[in-house]
Amino acid sequence: MKSKILVALLLIALVGLGVFTYSCAPKEKPEEKPKFKMAAIFPGSIQDADYNTIGFVALQDVGKEYDLETAYSEKVAVPDAERVMKEYINEGYNIIWVHGAQFNGAANKIGDDYPDVTFILEVDAKPDNMKPNFWYMDRNFYTGFYVLGAVAALKTQTGKIGYIGGLELPFTHGEINAVKQAIRDLGSNAELQYIYVGDFNDPVKTRQAAEGLISKGVDVILSSVNLGNYGLYNAVKEADRPVFITTKYTDKKVHAPDNYLTSDLFDFSVPLKDIVGKILNGEKGGFIELKYGKGQARYTQFPISNVTEEINAKVQQIADDVESGKIKVIKNLETIEP
Known part of the structure; x- marks a missing residue:
């Protein structure tokens, strides 16, 4: 009889130990999604009521749409573009929009060095060799x-x-x-x-x-x-x-x-919202045209x-x-x- 009681107590102890061990095991943390921050580089003043103004407005619209932290630099000279982009990247910005094709050379030069950063470029035709972390906008x-x-x-x-x-x-x-x-x-x-x-x-x-x-x-x-x-x-x-x-x-x-x-x-807000939405969903690169029509870009x-x-x-x-x-x-x- 005593042996049966001892066996039962031993089984209860083993079950309890298993439950305790399971409950104390470290739980796997859900994979954290990357936090996105977007910066833009403008060649002129954002108050020019022209190309730079509409770029600035688009950046603000995208920031509000996706609750993104945004930043910008205006009146950026072409020789300074590489330095300005690297400064933003070092500050944790991982979406860089260069508003003007004159900056494309600088972006192409450093793009391969920062595969976790997505660059948004403006072009006038689809490039033959598109980089995997580049989005290209044909201004049309x-x-x-x-x-x-x-x-x-x-x-x-x-x-x-x-x-x-x-x-x-x-x-x-x-x-x-x-x-x-x-x-x-x-x-x-x-x-x-x-x-x-x-x-x-x-x-x-x-x-x-x-x-x-x-x-x-x-x-x-x-x-x-x-x-x-x-x-x-x-x-x-x-x-x-x-x-x-x-x-x-x-x-x-x-x-x-x-x-x-x-x-x-x-209206650059239209294509930028489309592109940034795709980036947030994991599409790091691609090509779109600025469409002509009511409500379009x-x-x-x-x-x-x-x-x-x-x-x-x-x-x-x-x-x-x-x-x-x-x-x-x-x-x-x-x-x-x-």
């Missing part, structure tokens, strides 16, 4: 300029249209070629004259270029400069006859309301100012057809077509 400039070209062709009275660019770059080739296609598609005899002033932010050179075009009979000027626009505004307002302008990135009607037609508007500002209702309606239909794909805008960034 040329599509919007097709619509601007249509506006100019329908508005001009002299049959002479001008284009002012800063530097001759592949995306400017695409813009000019898209304008030429729009003119052809409308069956217009309008002539396009283009000029590069050597700087996107030089008002004096831009004004001189505009005055030169106006002296040759141009009465609609398509602008592809940034702060240089301030020289353009003065040139058209002081012209001895009506001269009209289009711009890009933001609404600039306030600067020359009697001469302003429309702008090719950009790119769209023409409506209504067109200083035109008839008939022209407004026609341009709206053209924009709708570009958005739907009914009108196929040809992408040619290589050379300017004759």
Whole structure:
């Protein structure tokens, strides 16, 4: 009897020991998700009401959307870009957006050294060799300029249209070629004259270029400069006859309301929210295009100012057809077509 009692007590003790051992065993911690912090590098002032302003607004929108800690540096010179990016990375920022293709060289140089950091770059065509920790945004400039070209062709009275660019770059080739296609598609005899002033932010050179075009009979000027626009505004307002302008990135009607037609508007919040959402879900790299259309990253500002209702309606239909794909805008960034 005593032996049976001892056996029972021993079994109870062993079971208790097992339960105690199990309860005291270290529990596996759930895998911690990486904490994301995002920094942006801007080439100019965030108060320029242009390219840098819309970049800053997009960064703030993304931060609020995903509750991210964000930071930025403005007026960053190209030679300083590598240093600025490394400083952010050393501070724990693991999403770096370089707002401007002029910074792509610096990002490509250091990208392989930081595989846990995702870099967001702006390009004008899909790269042949995409890095696994890089997201590429095709800015798709040329599509919007097709619509601007249509506006100019329908508005001009002299049959002479001008284009002012800063530097001759592949995306400017695409813009000019898209304008030429729009003119052809409308069956217009309008002539396009283009000029590069050597700087996107030089008002004096831009004004001189505009005055030169106006002296040759141009009465609609398509602008592809940034702060240089301030020289353009003065040139058209002081012209001895009506001269009209289009711009890009933001609404600039306030600067020359009697001469302003429309702008090719950009909203970087749309693609950035898409990209950052994918990064947070584990997609470290990829490629997207800035789509043209209502509510997308790119769209023409409506209504067109200083035109008839008939022209407004026609341009709206053209924009709708570009958005739907009914009108196929040809992408040619290589050379300017004759």
